[in-house]
Amino acid sequence: MSPKARRMRFVLIALAALFVASGLILYALDDNLVYFYSPTDVQEKHIAPDTRIRIGGLVEEGSVVRKGNDVSFRVTDLSNSIPVRFTGALPDLFREGQGVVTEGKLTADGVFIASEVLAKHDEKYMPPEVADALKRSGQWQGKEAGGS
Amino acid sequence: MIPEIGHFALVLALVVMIVQAVIPQIGAATGRQGWMKVADMAAMTQVLLVGIAFAALMTAYIQSDFSVLNVAENSHTAKPLLYKITGVWANHEGSLLLWIFILAIYGAAVAVFGDNLPPTLKARVLAVQATVGVGFLLFILATSNPFIRLDPAPLQGNGLNPLLQDPGLAFHPPFLYLGYVGLSIAFSFSIAALIEGRVDPAWARWVRPWTLTAWIFLTIGIGIGSYWAYYELGWGGWWFWDPVENASFMPWLAATALLHSAIVVEKRDALKNWTILLAILAFSLSLLGTFIVRSGVLNSVHAFASDPTRGFFILLFLASVVGGALFLYALRAPGMKLGGVFAPISREGALVLNNLLLVAAAATVLIGTLYPLFLDALTGEKVSVGPPFYNATFVPLIAPLLATLSVGPMLPWKRGDLAGALSRLKAVFAIAFLGAVLTLWLAADVTPLSILGIVLGLWLVFGALAEFADRIKLFAIPLEKSVNRARGLPKSAWGMTLAHVGVGVMVLGITISDTWQDEVLTSARPGDTLQVAGYDLEFQKIGTVPGPNYQALQATFRVTRDGELVTMLYPSVRTFTNPPMQTTEAAIRPTLLGDIYLALGEPDGDGAYAFRLYYKPFVIWIWLGGLFMAIGGLVSLADRRHRIGAPVRRRARPAPGAAE
Numbered sequence: 001m002s003p004k005a006r007r008m009r010f011v012l013i014a015l016a017a018l019f020v021a022s023g024l025i026l027y028a029l030d031d032n033l034v035y036f037y038s039p040t041d042v043q044e045k046h047i048a049p050d051t052r053i054r055i056g057g058l059v060e061e062g063s064v065v066r067k068g069n070d071v072s073f074r075v076t077d078l079s080n081s082i083p084v085r086f087t088g089a090l091p092d093l094f095r096e097g098q099g100v101v102t103e104g105k106l107t108a109d110g111v112f113i114a115s116e117v118l119a120k121h122d123e124k125y126m127p128p129e130v131a132d133a134l135k136r137s138g139q140w141q142g143k144e145a146g147g148s
Numbered sequence: 149m150i151p152e153i154g155h156f157a158l159v160l161a162l163v164v165m166i167v168q169a170v171i172p173q174i175g176a177a178t179g180r181q182g183w184m185k186v187a188d189m190a191a192m193t194q195v196l197l198v199g200i201a202f203a204a205l206m207t208a209y210i211q212s213d214f215s216v217l218n219v220a221e222n223s224h225t226a227k228p229l230l231y232k233i234t235g236v237w238a239n240h241e242g243s244l245l246l247w248i249f250i251l252a253i254y255g256a257a258v259a260v261f262g263d264n265l266p267p268t269l270k271a272r273v274l275a276v277q278a279t280v281g282v283g284f285l286l287f288i289l290a291t292s293n294p295f296i297r298l299d300p301a302p303l304q305g306n307g308l309n310p311l312l313q314d315p316g317l318a319f320h321p322p323f324l325y326l327g328y329v330g331l332s333i334a335f336s337f338s339i340a341a342l343i344e345g346r347v348d349p350a351w352a353r354w355v356r357p358w359t360l361t362a363w364i365f366l367t368i369g370i371g372i373g374s375y376w377a378y379y380e381l382g383w384g385g386w387w388f389w390d391p392v393e394n395a396s397f398m399p400w401l402a403a404t405a406l407l408h409s410a411i412v413v414e415k416r417d418a419l420k421n422w423t424i425l426l427a428i429l430a431f432s433l434s435l436l437g438t439f440i441v442r443s444g445v446l447n448s449v450h451a452f453a454s455d456p457t458r459g460f461f462i463l464l465f466l467a468s469v470v471g472g473a474l475f476l477y478a479l480r481a482p483g484m485k486l487g488g489v490f491a492p493i494s495r496e497g498a499l500v501l502n503n504l505l506l507v508a509a510a511a512t513v514l515i516g517t518l519y520p521l522f523l524d525a526l527t528g529e530k531v532s533v534g535p536p537f538y539n540a541t542f543v544p545l546i547a548p549l550l551a552t553l554s555v556g557p558m559l560p561w562k563r564g565d566l567a568g569a570l571s572r573l574k575a576v577f578a579i580a581f582l583g584a585v586l587t588l589w590l591a592a593d594v595t596p597l598s599i600l601g602i603v604l605g606l607w608l609v610f611g612a613l614a615e616f617a618d619r620i621k622l623f624a625i626p627l628e629k630s631v632n633r634a635r636g637l638p639k640s641a642w643g644m645t646l647a648h649v650g651v652g653v654m655v656l657g658i659t660i661s662d663t664w665q666d667e668v669l670t671s672a673r674p675g676d677t678l679q680v681a682g683y684d685l686e687f688q689k690i691g692t693v694p695g696p697n698y699q700a701l702q703a704t705f706r707v708t709r710d711g712e713l714v715t716m717l718y719p720s721v722r723t724f725t726n727p728p729m730q731t732t733e734a735a736i737r738p739t740l741l742g743d744i745y746l747a748l749g750e751p752d753g754d755g756a757y758a759f760r761l762y763y764k765p766f767v768i769w770i771w772l773g774g775l776f777m778a779i780g781g782l783v784s785l786a787d788r789r790h791r792i793g794a795p796v797r798r799r800a801r802p803a804p805g806a807a808e
Contacts, residue, residue, distance in 0.1 A: 009492070014504055021508040021545060025515050028540035029533075036530030054532060066752050068671040088669055089383060089749045089760045092721070092730045103532075 034103060038136065039080040042106070049108045055082055056101040064096055075100060075112070077136075086114040151216050154204025155295040158245075161197035161252070162285040164190050168255075168278035172271035176343075184271035191259040191274050194281070195252040202236075202249045205294050209236050215301035218242065218294045224307035224726045226697040234318035235308050240458075241294035243321060247438070248284050250322075250329040251277070254358075258333065265354065272340035273333075280332055283465045291458045307726030310698065316376035323369030324396055328434035330362025331403060335431035338424040339473060342480040347420040352413035355427065357785055359410060363403045364781040370396050371774035382732030382747040384762050386770060389538050394517045395437035401510040402430035405503045412496050416561060417487035419496070422503070425477060432470040433510070439466055440517070491563040498556030498564075505549040512541040543597070550604045550655065553648060554611025558618070576614050580607040591663055601659025608652025616645040643784025647777045654773025661742075661767035668761040671752055681763035683744060684708045685717065690757065698722040700733070703748050703757065707737065719748040719759075743767050 036054040037047065047053060060074040060081055069088060073096075074081040084102055094100060094117060104114035168190035175183025205218070209232050214220040222239045223232055237246040255277045262270045288294070311317070337355045341347045373396070378386040387393060406426040412419040439462045490496040516533045523529050554576065558569035570577075583606040584599050591598060617623070619641065620633040666681045678685040690703040702720035706713065717735035724731070734747040742765035749758030 010500065013500070017504040017508045018511075021511055021541070024541040024544055025512055028537045029519065032534065032536040032540060033531045034534060036532065054530075066750065066758075068752065068756075069669045069749075069758055089747065089758060092382065092732050103534075 038077045039082045043080045049106045054103045084112045151295040154201040157197045157200040165278045165281045173275040176268040176271040187271045187274035188259040191255040195256040198249045198252040217296045217298045220305045223305040238312045241292045273336045276336040276339045310724040320372045327366030331431045333358040334427040338427035352410045356410045366400045367778045391517045395440045399433040405506040421481045428473045494564045495559045495561045509545040557615045576610040598663040605656035612648035639787035640784045643780045647780030650773045650776025657769025661764045664765045666763040671756040671758045673756040698724045719746045
């Protein structure tokens with residue numbers, strides 16, 4: 001086989017691999033993207049129940065109720081708040097008044113059933129999504145250091 | 149005074165870097181011996197200067213000199229000495245200084261060990277290496293100077309993020325960096341080869357050990373990082389497809405591909421252009437990894453600071469390195485002579501398939517990592533891409549790779565016989581099939597993925613062993629002759645078998661720990677007994693234990709099985725004051741067959757505490773597999789042919805299909 005034909009075949013195989021990979025990616029992106037909303041977004045956008053989403057904000061002061069491994073609390077952007085229920089272990093940095101991101105699904109009656117609670121940030125810091133949500137609700141008071 | 153010496157040494161290093169980037173390059177182009185020789189001296193001087201700067205910063209940390217801004221922001225007098233030292237690279241500025249230090253060390257290593265390289269190639273490699281260094285040094289001096297003073301100096305520092313105060317994380321960054329930066333050598337060799345306009349087996353014989361070295365460090369670094377996540381983050385996971393993890397995983401995938409394609413260049417003088425492209429890609433992904441982690445566009449434990457200038461500088465740097473390299477590639481690659489011819493079913497063909505799948509897999513990880521950033525920048529929508537995405541993209545690409553992994557080494561170079569290779573794997577196929585049946589029988593609710601994992605894991609482990617047995621003609625000739633053959637095999641053959649077995653062991657560990665994990669989420673008070681996988685854990689007491697710079701709340705558990713004492717477990721939660729933060733210290737009893745994993749959670753205010761208790765069978769095999777891979781790499785690196793280095797450049801092609 002001539003070097004040219006050989007090279008062509010290499011290119012064809014590579015293209016096929018690229019094609020398969022892009023197909024897989026497009027398919028997966030369609031189904032597996034998890035959108036992030038602030039409590040205000042949730043109120044305004046009428047998100048369909050049973051869609052996997054993330055909600056972020058602050059853990060409302062005085063809202064945390066524990067019962068064994070069941071926890072309920074409210075996530076707030078200081079304009080609106082959403083009740084959240086979660087079963088399992090909360091991360092080390094979870095506490096009232098701190099930034100939190102929860103992933104899960106809304107029920108028909110507006111309770112958010114979280115399957116994951118993320119708060120892996122130093123006290124100084126706040127998840128950028130949360131900082132952003134607070135800014136949009138006009139309740140942002142922190143310095144611009146946020147993010148990290 | 150000491151910080152000023154460090155700063156000054158760093159500026160001098162920049163000057164030397166610029167000289168090293170320019171003079172040898174001109175010397176090689178015009179054939180001036182003296183100019184080319186400058187590279188060696190410059191590389192040695194540079195490692196000395198950057199070393200002085202690094203030592204200066206370390207001294208400032210050890211002495212807790214809070215008049216240095218970087219130390220004040222990241223250290224504390226109460227910190228144990230080990231973490232004062234490792235604190236040097238646990239922040240943005242210090243980690244970049246470590247990066248450039250390692251770059252200088254690699255450069256000096258080429259200068260020292262590269263005596264048998266053709267002089268023009270060596271000069272060019274060192275010049276390219278220095279060009280990358282100039283960019284990074286400029287970045288450090290202009291935007292991230294670790295030696296900036298603070299006036300007045302505070303009495304106390306801010307302290308280190310307690311999550312980072314851990315032996316595992318202390319050594320995770322240096323290993324990763326040794327890997328990232330090690331790929332710069334493959335990159336420099338590729339650019340030098342493009343400038344020279346030729347690539348030959350001797351070139352590959354040089355690139356291979358360097359890539360292998362970088363790959364070993366990356367493997368160890370990622371392994372340490374994932375083990376740290378497992379025991380420190382307290383939820384028992386070991387891989388989260390977190391962007392920061394992906395940042396180190398992508399260069400690893402590319403380096404793995406490069407490692408294999410360099411074999412084809414060395415043995416068969418083929419795939420040259422592809423190998424060069426891969427080297428460029430691998431280093432670009434390393435730079436991207438640095439960019440992702442350091443720029444603050446992503447947030448996690450790793451993102452130390454966010455500063456738009458820095459992000460912009462890195463982006464510019466990234467664009468010029470990657471863009472420049474690819475431009476040169478487009479210009480020069482078509483002129484390269486093509487090498488050996490091979491049929492699709494052959495060792496080369498299998499390695500091409502390996503490369504394509506690895507690169508495609510790296511591409512899916514890249515898209516999953518960057519897509520949220522692009523979407524945020526373009527539409528302002530925030531999304532996250534989690535494990536389901538990677539299960540749907542990465543797994544379908546890696547599964548065929550693993551399936552062919554056992555077949556490839558059985559095929560001869562140039563033209564192979566697929567049926568013959570498969571028939572030699574009959575026994576292995578039977579074992580894998582048996583594994584699938586056993587899984588169906590043992591697991592309560594088994595997923596197709598579990599069966600696939602078990603089948604692939606067994607197929608890999610026994611496939612690699614079968615290949616080795618085949619090579620030493622085990623059972624075909626008397627045993628002692630086989631042993632003699634095994635002794636006579638090149639180290640690289642041993643290394644390959646070990647590494648491939650490692651992949652299988654890891655796949656088995658992942659699958660088994662995931663399929664048969666036992667999880668108990670409960671709350672308990674002293675006197676209660678928890679149960680998992682046949683073990684009884686008696687909660688004896690809970691109390692406060694002081695640590696060097698923290699207070700620990702520690703529970704005591706007595707673990708028994710059928711009434712016999714197995715071990716004691718002490719899960720704890722540490723409360724640090726500087727900065728104020730808590731960390732979970734899970735108690736783990738690791739054995740080859742499974743880990744008992746116990747983490748202490750929140751008190752419910754009523755005398756009971758929440759606990760997470762897991763039994764994770766075979767979970768340690770995940771890291772054992774990684775260790776096998778790293779050891780396989782080391783054994784292969786010890787191969788005589790690598791140690792001697794590249795023989796004098798030959799015109800003739802080496803004898804094909806020799807040992808490997």
